[in-house]
Amino acid sequence: MKGRRTDTGLIHSGRRKEWRGRIVNPPVHRSSTILFDTVEDMTMATPGLGKPYYALHGTPTHWALSEALTELEPGAAGTMLYSSGLAAVTAALMSVLSAGDELLMLDSVYGPTRRFCDGLLARYGITTRYYDPLIGGGIAELMGERTRAVFLESPGSLTMEVQDVPAICEAAKARGIATLLDNTWATSLFFPALAAGVDLSILAGTKYVGGHADVMLGSVTATPQTYGKLERTSWDLGHGVSPDDAWLGSRGLRTIGVRLRQHQENALKVARWLKEQPQVAAVLHPALPDCPGHELWARDFKGASGLFSFVLQGGGDAERTRFIEKLELFAIGYSWGGYESLVVPADPARIRTVTKWEAEGPLVRLHIGLEDPEDLIEDLAQALADYGAA
Numbered sequence: 001m002k003g004r005r006t007d008t009g010l011i012h013s014g015r016r017k018e019w020r021g022r023i024v025n026p027p028v029h030r031s032s033t034i035l036f037d038t039v040e041d042m043t044m045a046t047p048g049l050g051k052p053y054y055a056l057h058g059t060p061t062h063w064a065l066s067e068a069l070t071e072l073e074p075g076a077a078g079t080m081l082y083s084s085g086l087a088a089v090t091a092a093l094m095s096v097l098s099a100g101d102e103l104l105m106l107d108s109v110y111g112p113t114r115r116f117c118d119g120l121l122a123r124y125g126i127t128t129r130y131y132d133p134l135i136g137g138g139i140a141e142l143m144g145e146r147t148r149a150v151f152l153e154s155p156g157s158l159t160m161e162v163q164d165v166p167a168i169c170e171a172a173k174a175r176g177i178a179t180l181l182d183n184t185w186a187t188s189l190f191f192p193a194l195a196a197g198v199d200l201s202i203l204a205g206t207k208y209v210g211g212h213a214d215v216m217l218g219s220v221t222a223t224p225q226t227y228g229k230l231e232r233t234s235w236d237l238g239h240g241v242s243p244d245d246a247w248l249g250s251r252g253l254r255t256i257g258v259r260l261r262q263h264q265e266n267a268l269k270v271a272r273w274l275k276e277q278p279q280v281a282a283v284l285h286p287a288l289p290d291c292p293g294h295e296l297w298a299r300d301f302k303g304a305s306g307l308f309s310f311v312l313q314g315g316g317d318a319e320r321t322r323f324i325e326k327l328e329l330f331a332i333g334y335s336w337g338g339y340e341s342l343v344v345p346a347d348p349a350r351i352r353t354v355t356k357w358e359a360e361g362p363l364v365r366l367h368i369g370l371e372d373p374e375d376l377i378e379d380l381a382q383a384l385a386d387y388g389a390a
């Protein structure tokens with residue numbers, strides 16, 4: 001970060017004068033073709049950051065976002081952009097795996113990532129072995145001859161287990177195994193992943209980078225050892241991002257610092273209140289002690305974002321549905337990371353294969369937006385009162 005503090009970097013990064021001229025923001029370059037002056041210029045050209053070649057490989061609009069994301073991860077060689085978080089996950093995996101390899105994958109991984117591993121990767125001769133997200137350094141015992149990569153996501157999707165990222169990365173590094181982290185929850189602001197030993201740090205930019213529920217975007221920020229292969233693989237697969245979407249990503253990134261801090265404050269207020277309610281059995285928020293791996297969060301993270309889950313006391317599917325539909329400020333919908341509060345039912349027991357999920361009642365995941373948290377609490381209170389009465 002060239003000595004700049006994070007919030008300062010967020011304002012200035014990616015805004016090179018040669019990319020934006022006298023305008024504050026780099027413009028949206030809507031183009032396929034990039035023109036060369038001579039045949040020699042064309043034949044000598046190679047794609048890359050700041051190197052005009054073909055629009056699939058980027059324009060100043062894309063470089064502005066890539067460079068800003070790279071600056072957030074000290075030690076990174078570069079950042080590739082994708083049209084969704086899932087595209088970022090799959091490209092990163094394909095860049096480190098080949099037929100015959102084995103991948104170690106946490107059992108509480110984001111559902112579509114699991115589907116990709118069990119489906120497409122399996123079809124291409126890559127096997128996936130799931131592991132307990134709380135395994136820590138014990139992961140070394142699972143690493144065999146064919147293990148080429150370990151995938152982490154901390155906290156895990158739905159059940160929020162915080163992983164011992166440094167211990168897992170150390171075990172992998174000792175054996176020359178690549179590590180990939182889905183860092184969407186914390187982002188590089190609350191968890192600089194490469195500094196913790198991760199090779200490929202993945203963000204669903206759809207969430208907090210965009211921040212306004214108006215764009216699908218993904219990114220992978222990589223170490224010098226892994227960036228070349230990531231770039232090659234992504235271009236071979238034809239990955240690219242529309243300039244409008246890249247521009248929205250840059251626009252969102254300018255305010256991610258203040259937004260994340262407010263999501264954190266609001267979510268903590270709501271989570272602490274929920275913890276006191278008789279209709280709530282447990283609150284799975286990394287900053288609260290109920291959450292598996294809470295002590296690792298306290299050791300490794302600089303903050304907590306707005307997404308967490310909680311377990312209702314007793315009841316089943318029907319009662320949970322009634323509770324969710326009783327909420328007025330929390331909309332029912334996938335995704336998260338925007339300014340608005342959202343709720344989804346979650347059923348981890350049906351998905352997992354090597355760890356068990358048992359709880360006193362059904363699980364609910366909340367994204368806490370930028371509304372006044374007192375209003376969110378009042379909304380939850382009326383729905384919980386109804387739940388308790390049922």
Ligand SMILES: *Cc1c(COP(=O)(O)O)cnc(C)c1O
Pocket residue numbers: 083084085086087089110153157182184185204205206207216217218335
């Ligand atoms: C949403 C999400 C993704 C995928 O992002 P999309 O942009 O929706 O494809 C990946 N990982 C995690 C943890 C997510 O929550």
